[in-house]
Amino acid sequence: MKITTDTASCVASGQCVLLAPGTFDQDEETGTVVLLTGEPAAGEEEAVRQAELTCPAAAIRLTGS
Amino acid sequence: MTTTEQTPRLPFSRGNALEIAPDYEALRRQAPVSRVLTPAGDPAWLITSYEEAKEVFRDKRFGRSHPAPEQASRISYAAVQDGPSGDFESEEREHKRMRRMLAPAFSAPRMRALGDRIAELTDRCLDDLQAARDADPGAPVDLTDFLAFPLPVLVICELLGVPYEDREKFRGLSERIAMMDGGEDAQAAMTEFKAYMTELAEAKRADPQPDVISDMVAVQADDPTFTDDDLARMGAGLLFAGHETTSTRIAMGTLFLLTDTARRDRFAADPEGQVAQTVEEILRLTATSGTGLLRYAHEDVEVAGIRITRGDAVLISSDAANRDEAVFADPDEFDPDRTPNVHLAFGTGAHVCIGANLARTELRTVFPKLFRRFPGLRLAVGIDEIGVRTNRVAGGVDRVPVEW
Ligand code: SF4
Numbered sequence: 377m378k379i380t381t382d383t384a385s386c387v388a389s390g391q392c393v394l395l396a397p398g399t400f401d402q403d404e405e406t407g408t409v410v411l412l413t414g415e416p417a418a419g420e421e422e423a424v425r426q427a428e429l430t431c432p433a434a435a436i437r438l439t440g441s
Numbered sequence: 442m443t444t445t446e447q448t449p450r451l452p453f454s455r456g457n458a459l460e461i462a463p464d465y466e467a468l469r470r471q472a473p474v475s476r477v478l479t480p481a482g483d484p485a486w487l488i489t490s491y492e493e494a495k496e497v498f499r500d501k502r503f504g505r506s507h508p509a510p511e512q513a514s515r516i517s518y519a520a521v522q523d524g525p526s527g528d529f530e531s532e533e534r535e536h537k538r539m540r541r542m543l544a545p546a547f548s549a550p551r552m553r554a555l556g557d558r559i560a561e562l563t564d565r566c567l568d569d570l571q572a573a574r575d576a577d578p579g580a581p582v583d584l585t586d587f588l589a590f591p592l593p594v595l596v597i598c599e600l601l602g603v604p605y606e607d608r609e610k611f612r613g614l615s616e617r618i619a620m621m622d623g624g625e626d627a628q629a630a631m632t633e634f635k636a637y638m639t640e641l642a643e644a645k646r647a648d649p650q651p652d653v654i655s656d657m658v659a660v661q662a663d664d665p666t667f668t669d670d671d672l673a674r675m676g677a678g679l680l681f682a683g684h685e686t687t688s689t690r691i692a693m694g695t696l697f698l699l700t701d702t703a704r705r706d707r708f709a710a711d712p713e714g715q716v717a718q719t720v721e722e723i724l725r726l727t728a729t730s731g732t733g734l735l736r737y738a739h740e741d742v743e744v745a746g747i748r749i750t751r752g753d754a755v756l757i758s759s760d761a762a763n764r765d766e767a768v769f770a771d772p773d774e775f776d777p778d779r780t781p782n783v784h785l786a787f788g789t790g791a792h793v794c795i796g797a798n799l800a801r802t803e804l805r806t807v808f809p810k811l812f813r814r815f816p817g818l819r820l821a822v823g824i825d826e827i828g829v830r831t832n833r834v835a836g837g838v839d840r841v842p843v844e845w
Contacts, residue, residue: 387540387791390798393549404551407544429783432793434499 377416378439379424383408386435395430396423409435450478451487451756452731458696458829458838460773461728465489465761473745477756480621480732481523483514485754486747487733491769491785493745494762497755499790503736506532507752513737514754519834520618520627521681522735529739538667539675540795542660546600546653547795552802555600559806562595563588567814574845581821581842588807589691589841590684596803597683601676602652603641611637615681619834634681635673642672653679679796685835686729687800691807692841694723696827697775698808699820699843704775709816712809718777720804725763725784726775729836733758734788759785815845 379399388407392400398417401410416424428436453462466489468475473490488494497503507513507525515524527535545551570587594612598605614637617623617630642658649655654676661667698705698719708715733756738749749755763784764772787794794800812818821842828839 387793388544388548389787389793389795390547390549390552394552394798394801397549402548402550404548405545406541407548426781426783429781432498432787432789433791 377421377424377441379411379414379416380437380439381409381411382433382435382437385433387433389432391430391432392427392436395427396420399424400427448476448478448484450482451480452831454831455728455829457824458693458728458827459700459726459824461760461764462731465758465764469761469765472747474747474749479514479754479756480517481515483516483754485514485516485756486744486749488744488755488757489761489765490745491762491765491767494757494759494785495789497736497744497757498785498788498792500742501533501791502738502740502742503755504529504532504739505736505792506739507737508739509752512752516732516735516754516756517621517834518624518627519621520623520631521678522730522732522834523627525737535671536791538660538664540791542657543653543679543795546656547798549798552798555596555799556802556806558599559596559803560810563592563806563810566592566595567810571814581844584695584841584843585688585692585838588811589688589695592691592807593687593803594684596687596799597680600653600799601679601683602645602650602654603680607637611680612684614677615685616833618677618681619685621832621834631677634677635670638673638676638680639669642669642676683796683799685833685837686796687803689729689835689837690723690727690800690804692838693727694720694804694808695811695818695841695843696820696824696838697723697726698812699818700824701775702819705812705818706816708777708808709812712812715777716805716809718779718782719808720801721782721784722775722777722779723804724786725769725779725782726773727786728760730834731831731836732756732834733760757788759788815843818843818845 386408390402399420428438453464455462469489473493475487477487479485506527506529508529510525513525517523566588573582614630614634618627645655645658736755738753740751742749766772787797821844830837
């Protein structure tokens with residue numbers, strides 16, 4: 377699974393970080409998403425899928441399986 | 442043609458604190474979007490289905506301002522969510538500025554940093570709960586007095602930099618601005634609330650601290666279009682939202698867990714392991730205000746085949762959307778194993794609640810601590826004896842009497 381994020385549409389809600397803190401973080405200054413790794417961190421595959429569904433800005437894309 | 446007599450009027454009445462009004466489902470069966478009258482008696486559209494709620498939350502053609510505010514449908518006679526707010530021309534720009542200004546303070550890194558402090562404050566509230574019980578061992582204790590209300594207030598005070606000693610003052614003001622039939626008194630309370638914020642901002646200007654009001658003051662120094670009135674309104678809004686909403690969730694979450702002993706025991710057996718999912722289910726099921734979130738159409742828009750005209754009021758009922766059986770199987774069941782559980786308790790899209798992370802952090806701290814300390818907690822009265830606040834914008838319950 378490959379993850380991409382669109383920081384331009386991100387509304388800095390931080391749902392992704394709360395769900396998958398090993399994969400996502402937020403920029404301290406702007407609050408926008410920071411992708412820590414291009415693939416889900418260990419054990420966070422399910423959480424990353426959940427983050428894609430939950431992101432209020434549809435700013436997280438998953439490709440591959 | 443529907444006549445006025447047949448148009449349902451909000452708020453609808455519900456069986457008890459844990460249910461939502463059956464009218465929502467009845468309306469959704471007919472159409473995802475219905476014609477209703479607001480509590481103030483004006484026409485509005487009510488969205489009851491999940492897909493359409495999500496669509497409208499994300500659609501930029503809906504906003505909080507109105508092209509001709511004096512003609513807009515009124516929702517209630519409170520001083521929040523009562524009618525249009527902001528300026529039609531600059532709403533989007535203003536909103537972006539606000540999000541940019543506030544995002545860092547509410548971001549995950551800041552919430553992580555605040556986590557220990559929230560834990561400490563929760564412990565203190567639980568000590569007070571115990572002390573109240575010890576003082577009069579025969580009598581039930583009201584959890585809203587010792588935990589559900591004070592904790593979110595303590596936390597939002599820290600984050601915003603508002604003195605906790607002033608809580609009685611802004612508790613009173615928060616209550617008054619949110620009374621649906623408040624009228625002149627609600628407006629007077631809003632004026633007082635803004636004056637309080639303006640004074641606080643003055644103090645931060647002279648002596649900035651690491652808090653949100655100081656951040657706002659700093660932004661204002663660089664951006665003169667951000668007026669004193671904007672700052673006061675935003676500060677009052679955050680303080681209001683920060684304590685009414687989370688407070689309701691703590692109270693209602695406790696009610697959900699205590700009304701079924703098996704459910705309580707299951708949670709108490711592994712609070713940390715279950716808390717994330719349990720909190721999402723509490724968020725999904727908690728019915729709040731009787732009106733939903735307010736938007737006005739900024740152009741003619743078609744939703745689910747229904748034409749909504751520019752200027753029309755649209756109320757999005759997250760309470761109803763979160764119990765749409767097209768998305769949630771057995772929607773009225775409390776099921777912490779639900780996955781995915783993509784509810785709309787915080788809205789979605791560009792206006793998604795900025796405090797969502799803060800609320801989740803608080804709720805994920807509170808419930809494990811509460812049930813670790815009081816695994817045998819029980820409700821001292823039947824659920825039907827707990828009054829629902831129908832006259833308040835944020836809804837909520839009157840009390841949560843508990844014993845152990
Ligand atoms: S959940 Fe979406 S909008 Fe929120 S911070 Fe993550 S990417 Fe941004």
